Amino acid sequence: MTFHPRERRIAGGIDRRAFLRQSAFTAAAVAAGPSLLAACAGDDAAGGGGQAVPLSRPDNPVTLPTFDDIPMIADGLEPESGPLKIFNYAEYIAPQTLRGFRRQYGVDVDVTTFTSMDEAIARLSGGQAPFDLFFPTTDVIAKAALGRLLQPLNASYLGNSGNVWTQLQDPFYDVGAQYTRPYSLFTTGIGYRVDRVTQTPDEYDNPYDILWDPAYSGDLYLLEDDREVLGMAMLRAGEVDVNTEDAALVDAALADIQALDDAVNPRIGVEAYTILPEGRATIHQAWSGDVVNAQYYLPEGESIENVGFWYPAEGGGMIGSDQMSVLVGAANPVLAHLFIDYLLDVDNAHTNFEWLGYQPPQTSIEPASVVADGLVPAHLDTTVIRPEDFDNGYQLLQLSLAGERLWDNAWSTFSAGA
Amino acid sequence: MGQRVVDVQRRRLKPRDRTRALWPGLALPGVAWLLAFFVVPFYGVLAVAFGGLDPIFGNAVPAWNPLEWDTTVFGDVLDRVVNAELREVYLRTFVYVGVALFLCFLIGYPVAYYVSRFGGRRRGLLLGLILAPFWINYLMRMLAWINLLQEDGYVNDILTGLHVTSSPVNWLEGRAVTVVFGLVYGYIPFFVLPLFAALDRIDRSVIEASRDLGMGPLRTFLRVTLPLSKQGMLAAAVITALPMMGDYYTADLLSGSPRTSMIGNQIEFFLFEGSQKNAGASLVVILSILLMAAMAYYLVQTDRATRELHRS
């Protein structure tokens, strides 16, 4: 299980700006690209009949099943009277956005939060979830659809879908965009203190090597996420299948990370957005949004110029996104659709982005304009995500249960300090 | 008159009979509660550890019927503990707890001894001061030390001021010393209290007799007080070490490095971050077996001590 940037093991009242953290695995790339991602069609062991969950990959698009007893809503219905119930991470939608929707449709909006996707799925699958709109990560969509948690979307309510990047309009993880619309994007790179590194990652032969540099011993953080860390080791070694279930590859990545541990004694955490600006570490494997948010956590006298972010400009880095879906049994499905459409609107998405820091996959938002609008300092334009990044990047996607066990065990070995 | 006597006598007899049902009756709600919320959950852990996983969501599917128990995951975890990667974590946890316990003893015994023997009139106050940490949230006490141990915190200020170290040390970067220190600081009140209770029960006159017979203070301590307090030390050790073995947040707060991780961190990972709740439950089962062995040892010792006490 990977973490979403907003996840914390313990319910964490994350600060208003703190959501940027985790990039969910949702990979929104329909990357044709040089992807060696194998098409593992679910071979989940675990006894207990039932279909296996299809594992979508960029070169193995999956059409999620629909069920006769879960129809999409009819066209042209009137919006309900609400209140609209949203099930989401804490502080993941701008208050201005919620207010705007309330004013436009004259309904109340309630947000119930969860702290981890696991918890959310457990709650939804347990049936105690009277919500309308849900924000899943890419890796749980197949499970949720197969597990009859989601209802198919009626595109007639979602006119703004065209505002989204083309790669995401008919994504491989949800062919035909039956159940989802994309919400936000994030990449995983290396955050660092410009004033404290002797060389920036770019200046190394292999930029990832900065994480293995003994000069930063005791001064470095890795993300608390098995897929992100081991996946990063794979990317460093040139192995691009970050969703592999090949034990040899995972073991090799583990060995690399253990070498990193020996060289650098890293700490594990997910608070790059405070650790970097406060200078509690010099290097931190970080999500793009963390670094954008760092500018709001600067201590007195500190400048954002001192925080840098590296992401492979020519592509080939880790990337991900979040989705929006309507739940089965929603009491206000029309409102839910309208809210999705509201978030896909150009102006609303922009306003949301300003507060959230997570970049929405809107074609209208370009890296140059993001810097020009002052949302991101110029030297941090590496945090802005471009459509090509999806084509060239690698996403962390769902694994079979056996695969997850493999990665879990590898992480357990590493975190045991073995 | 005779009837009154008979009545009184009957009333004297009946209460005894009714009494027999009274005590279990009083205890029943508590026992029922513990059965429902302690025994059944413990069985639940076994059921999950030996159960399966839902193929769609990966949720745990507990196997309540022992005949359906599937030991593959448990066996795999056990293998990793005994032979492979998790062995080091277990050993490390044992070492940390052992060292911490030893330090608790070195620091805590004199304190408990002082209050029990030399408390005098101010006993209440002295006892209150060592009980105070119980009323202070564990996390607040750790928070206090996190602040003090930061690079610009008071500890480094004092150490560099006294020239013990030449420059500020980063205590929170992942050091075993910090974690063990945190464990000692956090759990020592649990050690001192039962020890105090036991030392308090030692009859003063025994010690006085030993002194009257000519033994110096040190020898009296070594040959009279210490042996008499053995049971108390054992109780203190059990109450301190067992919970310490399951600690995970001290290492998390004070370190955050894999090199200082304890068993509790592994359990927490498998239960909440990994996808295999049955592996997490298996780890809990293994830990519980170890602890139950220790607990059984304690109970046997207590039993033996009590029997000796009654015999003499």
Place this chain on the structure above:
Amino acid sequence: MTRLRTWWSNPWRRPAFLATGYWLYVIWSLVPVLIAVQFAFNSGRSRSTWQGFSLRWWFEDPDRSLWHDPSLREAMLNSLWLAFFTMLIATPLGVALALGLARWRGRTARASNLLMLIPLAMPEIVMGTMLFLVFDNLYTAIPLGRPAMLLGHVTFSVSYVVILVRGRLLTIGPDLEDAAQDLGASPIAAIRTVLLPLLGPAIFASLMIVFATSIDDFVISAFLSADASSQTIPIKIYSTVRVAPTPALNALATVMLLFTLLAVGLAVLALRVFRRGEKGSAVEDFATLDL
């Protein structure tokens, strides 16, 4: 020199080394907490460098202060709610259990006694796991969050009540009760009129201990919490200290400290009243453990 030797060999002298050791221990134990309280009044954001006195983190800061941050207030309310109701449920359960176990004989009695003792020595992570898994898979009617947390808190608190009350029961002994019954009281009446009043100090002490341990609990609360709305103060501290700790956290911890000190202070005062004429001090009631 002779004075030194005389002082050293005097068997009844005040023990200077031990006394010093004791006070050093107390300082080591309590001063860091006082410093943490001090930093709650820091004017800057640092929790380790003093930047001047201010009430910023208590009232003034519009976003992050204790008064203005709703999540901090919610954490406080949750902690207090849990502590209060745990106290109300666990104490009667525990007192009844203590009475029952003290007089009950037989194998079932011994087994029940063991059952009661085990939670004390069990690591919280094991207890938390057990409870979490069972609420997740078996007792699914009980939602995670405050209901589950309450049940969990009561479960680990009952044992504390039992050992506290039992210690006092032993001191009281069965004589008074027997006397009451000889005088014609039924066993239940004897308990009600004789034992319970005598147990008063222990019962009150138990109430306070349960309150304090419930407020202090971290692991079990964390495992059984549902989402941000069911966070307690320790959970909030834990999650925030790794994220964006400010002195508001110190302020939150100080508030909690004040509540617990209040509870304990009340206990000690009430004990003094209850125990008028008895030997020893009220505080010792907390320390009479019968394991």
